[in-house]
Amino acid sequence: MELNQAISRLMELQKKLYAYHYAESSIYLDSVTVAPRETGAGRSVALGVLAGERQKILTAPENGELLAELAEHRQELTFEQNRMVEELKRDFDQISRIPADEYIAYAMLVNDAEAVWHKAKEQDDFEMFCPWLEKLAAANLKLAGYYDASKAPYDALLNEYERGVDMAYLDRFFKTIRDRLVPLIHAIGEKPQVDDSFLHKHYPAEAQRRFSDYLMEVLKLDRGHAGIGETEHPFTLEFYNGDVRITTHYKEDNVADSMYSVIHEGGHARYELGIRDDLQYTRLTGGVSMGVHESQSRFYENLIGRSRPFIQAIFPKMQAFFPDQLAGVTAEQMYLAVNKVTPSLIRTEADELTYSLHVMVRYEIEKQLFDGSLAVKDIPAEWKRLYKEYLGVDVPDDRRGCLQDSHWAGGSFGYFPSYALGSAYGAQMLDRMTKEVDVWGPVSKGDLTPVNRWLGEKIHQYGSLLTPAQVIENACGQFDPVYYTDYLTAKFSEIYHL
Amino acid sequence: MELNQAISRLMELQKKLYAYHYAESSIYLDSVTVAPRETGAGRSVALGVLAGERQKILTAPENGELLAELAEHRQELTFEQNRMVEELKRDFDQISRIPADEYIAYAMLVNDAEAVWHKAKEQDDFEMFCPWLEKLAAANLKLAGYYDASKAPYDALLNEYERGVDMAYLDRFFKTIRDRLVPLIHAIGEKPQVDDSFLHKHYPAEAQRRFSDYLMEVLKLDRGHAGIGETEHPFTLEFYNGDVRITTHYKEDNVADSMYSVIHEGGHARYELGIRDDLQYTRLTGGVSMGVHESQSRFYENLIGRSRPFIQAIFPKMQAFFPDQLAGVTAEQMYLAVNKVTPSLIRTEADELTYSLHVMVRYEIEKQLFDGSLAVKDIPAEWKRLYKEYLGVDVPDDRRGCLQDSHWAGGSFGYFPSYALGSAYGAQMLDRMTKEVDVWGPVSKGDLTPVNRWLGEKIHQYGSLLTPAQVIENACGQFDPVYYTDYLTAKFSEIYHL
Numbered sequence: 001m002e003l004n005q006a007i008s009r010l011m012e013l014q015k016k017l018y019a020y021h022y023a024e025s026s027i028y029l030d031s032v033t034v035a036p037r038e039t040g041a042g043r044s045v046a047l048g049v050l051a052g053e054r055q056k057i058l059t060a061p062e063n064g065e066l067l068a069e070l071a072e073h074r075q076e077l078t079f080e081q082n083r084m085v086e087e088l089k090r091d092f093d094q095i096s097r098i099p100a101d102e103y104i105a106y107a108m109l110v111n112d113a114e115a116v117w118h119k120a121k122e123q124d125d126f127e128m129f130c131p132w133l134e135k136l137a138a139a140n141l142k143l144a145g146y147y148d149a150s151k152a153p154y155d156a157l158l159n160e161y162e163r164g165v166d167m168a169y170l171d172r173f174f175k176t177i178r179d180r181l182v183p184l185i186h187a188i189g190e191k192p193q194v195d196d197s198f199l200h201k202h203y204p205a206e207a208q209r210r211f212s213d214y215l216m217e218v219l220k221l222d223r224g225h226a227g228i229g230e231t232e233h234p235f236t237l238e239f240y241n242g243d244v245r246i247t248t249h250y251k252e253d254n255v256a257d258s259m260y261s262v263i264h265e266g267g268h269a270r271y272e273l274g275i276r277d278d279l280q281y282t283r284l285t286g287g288v289s290m291g292v293h294e295s296q297s298r299f300y301e302n303l304i305g306r307s308r309p310f311i312q313a314i315f316p317k318m319q320a321f322f323p324d325q326l327a328g329v330t331a332e333q334m335y336l337a338v339n340k341v342t343p344s345l346i347r348t349e350a351d352e353l354t355y356s357l358h359v360m361v362r363y364e365i366e367k368q369l370f371d372g373s374l375a376v377k378d379i380p381a382e383w384k385r386l387y388k389e390y391l392g393v394d395v396p397d398d399r400r401g402c403l404q405d406s407h408w409a410g411g412s413f414g415y416f417p418s419y420a421l422g423s424a425y426g427a428q429m430l431d432r433m434t435k436e437v438d439v440w441g442p443v444s445k446g447d448l449t450p451v452n453r454w455l456g457e458k459i460h461q462y463g464s465l466l467t468p469a470q471v472i473e474n475a476c477g478q479f480d481p482v483y484y485t486d487y488l489t490a491k492f493s494e495i496y497h498l
Numbered sequence: 499m500e501l502n503q504a505i506s507r508l509m510e511l512q513k514k515l516y517a518y519h520y521a522e523s524s525i526y527l528d529s530v531t532v533a534p535r536e537t538g539a540g541r542s543v544a545l546g547v548l549a550g551e552r553q554k555i556l557t558a559p560e561n562g563e564l565l566a567e568l569a570e571h572r573q574e575l576t577f578e579q580n581r582m583v584e585e586l587k588r589d590f591d592q593i594s595r596i597p598a599d600e601y602i603a604y605a606m607l608v609n610d611a612e613a614v615w616h617k618a619k620e621q622d623d624f625e626m627f628c629p630w631l632e633k634l635a636a637a638n639l640k641l642a643g644y645y646d647a648s649k650a651p652y653d654a655l656l657n658e659y660e661r662g663v664d665m666a667y668l669d670r671f672f673k674t675i676r677d678r679l680v681p682l683i684h685a686i687g688e689k690p691q692v693d694d695s696f697l698h699k700h701y702p703a704e705a706q707r708r709f710s711d712y713l714m715e716v717l718k719l720d721r722g723h724a725g726i727g728e729t730e731h732p733f734t735l736e737f738y739n740g741d742v743r744i745t746t747h748y749k750e751d752n753v754a755d756s757m758y759s760v761i762h763e764g765g766h767a768r769y770e771l772g773i774r775d776d777l778q779y780t781r782l783t784g785g786v787s788m789g790v791h792e793s794q795s796r797f798y799e800n801l802i803g804r805s806r807p808f809i810q811a812i813f814p815k816m817q818a819f820f821p822d823q824l825a826g827v828t829a830e831q832m833y834l835a836v837n838k839v840t841p842s843l844i845r846t847e848a849d850e851l852t853y854s855l856h857v858m859v860r861y862e863i864e865k866q867l868f869d870g871s872l873a874v875k876d877i878p879a880e881w882k883r884l885y886k887e888y889l890g891v892d893v894p895d896d897r898r899g900c901l902q903d904s905h906w907a908g909g910s911f912g913y914f915p916s917y918a919l920g921s922a923y924g925a926q927m928l929d930r931m932t933k934e935v936d937v938w939g940p941v942s943k944g945d946l947t948p949v950n951r952w953l954g955e956k957i958h959q960y961g962s963l964l965t966p967a968q969v970i971e972n973a974c975g976q977f978d979p980v981y982y983t984d985y986l987t988a989k990f991s992e993i994y995h996l
Binding site: 015016018019022023024026027029030033034035036037038039041042043045046047048049050053222223224225226227229239240242243245280281 | 513514516517520521522524525527528531532533534535536537539540541543544545546547548551720721722723724725727737738740741743778779
């Protein structure tokens, strides 16, 4: 085959895979936003077929030959083309190892399980979800073997969310975090608490919707390309760099909840919208890993969104949206309120400091689940035990316990550590960013241009062209979690007068 | 091949086609409901690929062999299986004749054109849409040749929406309508007009949303399987008999607008939800034709929804939703108001009597478009001329003229006559229904059970198992438009005291 022809077949293959990704994303988006409740049966059939077709398209023997041939011409290919070949070869090998019937059944299982989880959570009924969670865990145990049989199953899964990360790495990472943050959290517990009661007045959803529009403006999210919807569990979904959707959830007794969901998901959205045009419709578009993705979302949410300059900049506008609720409140009081440290039950509502402890609970459970030392049915008890140990809180029910997150229901085991990693990546990025450009001057005026530009240039544009480690290193040097713990220590010592 | 094996391959093929239909529907639904405006480029790429894949799957040579083999075993197949083979063979032949690149390009063209049409309509700019409409018409001219080269192009297109219907048939049909209704409309024009001003008070969207929920209850649409969304142009979309979505549009100065959209689309939804389970995931699910589909939607909208017993039944509830707006109004006044006859500009807002004239305008234009006697650029002038001639109204702009409907932008030429045919089918069904069961007693109590049951048994359950003509004939004898004109004559003579 002519090299040009091989390259054009490579591009065609990627465009096809893009179309299936698009279709499955669209179906998923519908299912969690507007679809009526009892419509899973038909969706499951469709998703099963599409997964099967997608697998067949990727793993066609001629693609194996194509990729091998292209790999032989490495010298003649561009850097981008080589990366496409590399990543597609990896996908080809992994997905080829999964039997077609298992691949299809898994797509259907995830769709069905999510519907059950929704009900189970609503009704606080772990028993209802337990058999499904067992199926999901068992399926992921098998998937881990297909991904990389040389690794421990949980290591193989972790590696799918953050290439190169494993339990040994995370154990060290979380030890650093724990050693440095737990004493800080205890010290804060001894100090007088800040008042955040005004965040919990009545904030009508309609006014919050308008406030979301404003926040998206502040983030410079172009509404022609970025949509906002409402779901129980906020998320971001991308179709390509011209179409990203975020969702949020309005709690009328907590204005900070949706506010920080919008900023968090907005960070994900900025990443996806900022990926280079020439990577579209290829394997190299999309954020490179969940860790790097969360570094962006949590960068906007916490490092910017919960910073004093940002709150000072947006507070007058916020007061205009909620004049009664925020009458007499100062920007400084708002800054303190959105940074109030309290060990709590719900990860997505956790403060910036105790957040990683929530992640650690899930990490410890997943580890045990995949080394066989914890049965699915025993998760609720272990969850309660770990929340008591790490956060000192009593978990009153499973709805606010192990049923709170959607990840497992969606078949994602090994995702959670990304949140902590991402937070830590972000702190290191901020350290470098503030050395290179004036961040806080513009942010204190509500102008995120330098932030957007720096992240766009250093992170966003590359999509999956570079590996996670390369992206981080290029942006801010070799990863070291101490940037993160230092940042948190400084910030919260000041807030709580330690 | 074993017959059993052939049958199971037949079922597999249909399930695959269902999944593609599902995916494309989901993408379409998103595009017209929540997708941000400037996201067409990525969608177009995805839809192009999916259309290409779907064509490839259907027209694979082994399917030709499979269908031929099954056709040889006709005697051993069930009625249902024979119908599947018959319809799939027809699809196979038609779609095989379309070159792959044209098929893909057409899917992309429709997606792109709809976005342009939206803007053009908004900005009242026919020039903007004209080149796209030219492309769409040219593509449909070619498609007509692929569908059935032995027919005149417009006949071939009409046949896709209503099997067996052509221009000769429609000319006769519309002549009957025109001959009998135009004098009636003129006579009404001489009589005192009814007052419908209270329909145009301020009706907040939020209250209308709750009213929609109530109407869906009246129609006995199970919200676990039937969703309602909002779009500029109401429509119904089905995934399978367990998942149907309708949309509506709230005009705060016209309560009847969304009310009748919901009832109309609700009729479509009842049809789709009522199709037999054993036809799901096969070629035989889905309403059999646009004419029969419109017979159901317009049955609920007009024959039931604009009947005196129905209005009497729901009016007290309606007054409870809108106490200020409807203070002092009687059920009888409401009945007269929703049946006010006025030649007007907008088809979807037309009264039951003049509605067919709106359809005729479009039919005449489509006829000329496809026999080459009318150029696309001349549509606005011809539209104005025909509205003046048929309805006696002056069309002030293209937004309220030839840009008002979404059909052409969606590539549908030959669809419009279905609305008039469907209305006429419905009148004949009602005639038979009232002879077989007590319709008005229950309806006057707000109970649509006998109506739902009769239509469910006679029409809905069959999906596409029977042909349109068979469905009509089974339900109410051979089609005769005089039932329709008689019904309208009786109804409006009474209302306007002729």
